[in-house]
Amino acid sequence: MFDVPKGYRFAAVEAGFKYRNRCDLSLVVSDCPAHAAGVFTTNAFQAAPVVVSQKTLAGSPVARAILVNAGQANACTGEEGEKRCLATRTMVGTPLGIDPTEILVASTGVIGDQLPMDRFERGAKALVDNVGHSSALDMAKAIMTTDTFPKLVTATVSLEGGTVRLLGMCKGAGMICPNMATMLGFIVCDARVDPLWWQQTLRTAVDESFNAVTVDGDTSTNDCVLALANGQSHVEAVSRSDKRLLAAGLIDLCRELAFRIVQDAEGGTKVLRIRVSGAKSKPQAETVARVVGHSPLVKTALYGQDPNWGRIVAAVGRSGATFDPNQVSVAIGDTTIFSKGRPVEGDWDSILAPVLKRDEIVVSISLGTGRGSYELLASDLTEEYIRINADYRT
Structure with a gap:
């Protein structure tokens, strides 16, 4: 009621x-x-x-x-x-x-x-x-x-x-x-x-x-x-x-x-909570979050339950934000898979499998540069999204 x-x-x-x-x-x-x-x-x-x-x-x-x-x-x-x-x-x-x-x-x-x-x-x-x-x-x-x-x-x-x-x-x-x-x-x-x-x-x-x-x-x-x-x-x-x-x-x-x-995103199966911290300013943190959240490669990887940190890092790198690549860290869920500009060793397919099956996935990105932060909600990208929008007018 x-x-x-x-x-x-x-x-x-x-x-x-x-x-x-x-x-x-x-x-x-x-x-x-x-x-x-x-x-x-x-x-x-x-x-x-x-x-x-x-x-x-x-x-x-x-x-x-x-x-x-x-x-x-x-x-x-x-x-x-x-x-x-x-x-x-x-x-x-x-x-x-x-x-x-x-x-x-x-x-x-x-x-x-x-x-x-x-x-x-x-x-x-x-x-x-x-x-x-x-x-x-x-x-x-x-x-x-x-x-x-x-x-x-x-x-x-x-x-x-x-x-x-x-x-x-x-x-x-x-x-x-x-x-x-x-x-x-x-x-x-x-x-x-x-x-x-x-x-x-x-x-x-x-x-x-x-x-x-x-x-x-x-x-x-x-x-x-x-x-x-x-x-x-x-x-x-x-x-x-x-x-x-x-x-x-x-x-x-x-x-x-x-x-x-x-x-309820069209064809979506997951909510991606992208948290960016350590940016020089809030606008720079927002810029990074949006580039990652808009990336078809990041969105499809998370839909496919693939812990492909390389796609996330690449999106951060082309965002235009100012940072030192050697200070960047990335975590999926509570687990850091990329630290200080280098991958962390581990069987991430197995370790992160339970996390990537969840309806909501947190991706945390630390730029290690300042105090700016921003959080963006995004969806994954699926075959169903293409079907819905290919047939929208018909």
Whole structure:
């Protein structure tokens, strides 16, 4: 049973954009105006819903609802795509008595096709009738594309004035690489917050979570994380302590959702937790982690349960980070297999066999140069990933 924040209602219906016999159009509505925040893709080809939601938040950090469709990305669709996106807000907002400009929008699916407005109009009517009759889990299922399971997390945070609740959901399994990833994330909270602080805190949470994962090195046109805080708990985050606690709760929630994205990576069988330490700076540590995490050779080796430290070291060496090769060490699990620029003798196929069979594998890289560190979650690379993406449009 999920502890849903106060003052939110959900809807999810089948509109038939791409999928059959499943919901693909969904909505979360706040019973009152909520402070809204958003973080969006840095891809130059920003989808129409990204453009619309950015403009909406730039005009006012207040929203009443988030409208999401799966199966049609409405990306690279020009002015017509933006026009259709705006029309969908009216289709939903007018019958609900909500100003369409207070509806944030998000889409995910195939790039390049215009939204089929006849299906959207029929779906919007059903969606309005469904408000309050679906659950948060129903919406989490409706936003899925190639995901194999819905990703939904809740949390409670005790503040000085009482308890507040957070609920987050996301979708994403492939085309995942910051900034940000082919992912949509939606968070609702019932705390009273300062809108500027809420936006800044969401940005920090995204950097600490969704921007620290990779599946395949591809960044999408539609990525966004949208967050509402409606104050319906009547508990306000005012003091430094309260703000620190709520920020920590939001970061933990986003980290759990980000982990589930990598856990559900297209064709993936393992989560790779790549930890880099001893770098000259955090950005240099991040650079190393990303090169290792993106490397097809590293990813396929770990999928094949091959302790091929040479691929890891080679990736570190081409990362562009500054370090002394004679100070570099690499460990898989708790076992060091490369130390101070030299391999450690051992029957690593046998010793590491139990470690490499695990669903989660830690790869630790020490550069021995400074105090900079970074952790990246990555997936392995399998034949199934190729099959999924070779057949994605068909």
